[in-house]
Amino acid sequence: KNEVEQSPQNLTAQEGEFITINCSYSVGISALHWLQQHPGGGIVSLFMLSSGKKKHGRLIATINIQEKHSSLHITASHPRDSAVYICGAAKLIFGTGTRLQVFP
Amino acid sequence: NAGVTQTPKFRILKIGQSMTLQCTQDMNHNYMYWYRQDPGMGLKLIYYSVGAGITDKGEVPNGYNVSRSTTEDFPLRLELAAPSQTSVYFCASRPYRASSSFGQGTRLTVV
Numbered sequence: 001k002n003e004v005e006q007s008p009q010n011l012t013a014q015e016g017e018f019i020t021i022n023c024s025y026s027v028g029i030s031a032l033h034w035l036q037q038h039p040g041g042g043i044v045s046l047f048m049l050s051s052g053k054k055k056h057g058r059l060i061a062t063i064n065i066q067e068k069h070s071s072l073h074i075t076a077s078h079p080r081d082s083a084v085y086i087c088g089a090a091k092l093i094f095g096t097g098t099r100l101q102v103f104p
Numbered sequence: 105n106a107g108v109t110q111t112p113k114f115r116i117l118k119i120g121q122s123m124t125l126q127c128t129q130d131m132n133h134n135y136m137y138w139y140r141q142d143p144g145m146g147l148k149l150i151y152y153s154v155g156a157g158i159t160d161k162g163e164v165p166n167g168y169n170v171s172r173s174t175t176e177d178f179p180l181r182l183e184l185a186a187p188s189q190t191s192v193y194f195c196a197s198r199p200y201r202a203s204s205s206f207g208q209g210t211r212l213t214v215v
Binding site: 045 | 139146148192194196198203209
C-alpha cells in the first residue's frame with residue numbers, strides 16, 4: 001500500500017464545475033503539500049497545511065489530521081486549471097497525482 | 105530572487121558515464137530535495153538535506169550521491185549512468201514550515 005494515495009487518478013470536468021481531489025496518507029505528518037504540475041512539466045507549490053483549511057483564489061485545501069485525509073477543491077473550474085495535482089506528506093513523499101482536464 | 109535554478113535542462117549520457125546535476129537556490133532555504141519523475145509516475149524522493157553539511161537518503165538513492173557544503177547548493181551526482189536512470193529530475197527547496205519552490209527540471213536520457 002502506498003503511503004500517500006490520491007483519488008481519482010483521472011478527472012474530466014466542464015468549465016464552471018466544482019472539483020474535488022482527495023488525498024489519504026498513512027504516515028505521520030507535520031504538514032501536507034499540494035502541488036500543481038502543468039503539461040509543460042513545471043511544478044508549482046499550491047499549499048502547505050497542517051490543520052484546517054487554506055484558500056487561495058478559487059483553490060481551497062482542507063485537512064483532517066485525525067482521519068489522515070486532505071482534499072483540494074477548485075471552484076468555478078476553468079480550462080487553465082487542467083494539470084496534474086499532486087499531494088505530498090512527511091518528507092515530501094508524493095502520491096502519483098490526479099490528472100485533471102477541464103473542457104470549455 | 106532567481107528561486108531554484110537547475111542545470112542543465114537536458115542531457116544525454118552514455119551508459120557508464122557520470123555527471124552532476126546542479127541545483128542552486130538564493131532564498132536561504134534550509135531544506136533541499138532531489139526527486140525523479142518517470143513518465144506517468146509520481147515524484148520519487150532521491151535525497152534530501154535539512155541544512156548545510158547534512159544529507160539523508162530518500163526512497164530511491166541507489167546510483168546517486170549528494171553533497172551540501174553550502175546552504176545554496178545541492179548537487180546530485182550520477183556515477184556509472186544506467187538506462188534505468190532515464191528520468192526527469194527536479195530539485196526543490198523550502199524554508200521551515202513553508203511551501204516548496206521547485207526548479208524547472210532536468211530531462212536526462214541514458215543511452
